[in-house]
Amino acid sequence: MVAQKSQLVISEDGAVTQAYQKYRLLKQEVEHWQQERGSDWLKMLTLAEAPPYLPIKDLPSDAIVELWQRLNSVAKVEMSDADLRNIWEQFRNGQDVNAMDEETATRFRMALSGVASLASQMANEKNVPAQGFGRTASDDPRECIVCPICGEVSNLAILTPPNGHRLMHCTSCGFEWSVKRVGCLSCGSDDSKQQIFLSNEGYPGIAMAVCQLCGYSLKEIDTREASVQDYLWEDIRSLPLNFATELWLSEQAKKDNQVH
Template identity: 70%
Template sequence: MVTKKSELNITEDGNLKKAYQKYRILKQEVDHWQQERKSYWLGMLNLAEKPPYLPIMELPSEAIIELWQRLNDAAEVKISDSDLREIWKQISDNQEVMDEEMSTRFQMAISGVAQLASEMANEKKVPTQRLGDDPHECITCPVCGEVSTLAVLTPPNGQRMMHCTSCSFEWPVKRVGCLHCGSENAKKQMFLKNAAFPGIEMVVCQLCGHYFKEIDARELYVQDYMWEDIKSLPLNFATELWLSEQTKTNNQIH
């Protein structure tokens, strides 16, 4: 079987170092909060009998607001708990009410709380989807119900696992083929990469036009998959451009 690979062109982002400094401060605050408050909030979590075991919108809002406020304090942003509760209510009503930086802190607060549910699910050894399940279910996190586009090839044999960037839960998926449409036609899959991101490939299906990111953990040690996904966003942007160019010039995406 011939694997189709291609090199992506990407543009250097000079703001990456600054972004990481901000992220690291917030991530450390999340870690501290989890260490201090995990025992209390784990006692408040209840997993359902079947997936999704604890959807994002069913997480305890007070836990999210508590952590969110910690992140706001770390960023030296003053806002009252009552205002955060009002924002949460508006978000629940599908209203966009935050700037980008506030939204980042909100998402990290959700993730920090959702990771507690993931930890509980791992401890309880909850059942996950079977390897042959429907493609959409395959990429949907069985814990929080969010869709993931990040796969990891784990050592030593390269088993493919999906990694949820919302709650950090991992579950096995089939080793080959498109995770979006289920096609196993290797001739219709393209693996795109760039030397600036060793150990990471973008797997593109030329049948359905979707893609996902794949990290080979046998080649690249990753301590924080959320940051690795953020850091390698230039690959996502370059893949979108590649798909657009393929559609325009060769009409290869159906």
């Protein structure tokens, strides 16, 4: 069977290089912190008996604040520990923390993900079962896009060599788990004809798989075509594909309305 494909139209954006430089500096600081402090913090983490093994909101506050302050100093921004704790508490309680500017929000997310990835590392070392989680017929099919470690939803998949086996990659904690290779992970449809693949030549090896039944879209990076060092950055860098897909979906909806 030939998969349905379509090209997305995307305009160039010079701000990406600049954004990458900023991102790289922060990412390096996260890696330094993990090397220096990771083993101490790992001793403080406990995984639950069943997924999600360590939800983001249960991560140790002191670790979040410690890493966040290191990112602030890289960015030459001063914020008090009390302010950071306040924002973290609001986030934990499910309150809206959108009042942060974009760069503050980026450092906060990177601090969360830097600590969460310790939990993911621990889960990998302990070889915890990612299976058996939402895999029974009666369960919501969408559970397979929820990270078994941190409980966040992932919309990023990786196709691996040699056969294109599909893994979900959590952009919050970095954990990866196997999912079915064809069909929609949201509505559970196994009909590959209902999946359409949107791509753009500026992003080789990356496609947005859109389900025509439920409208769910998933970014797939085929590592047989694209070599990727950092999936979080790859996801950010290719955000224009997500935006173009939303536009494509809304245009499809308009066309459908005209037909009927």
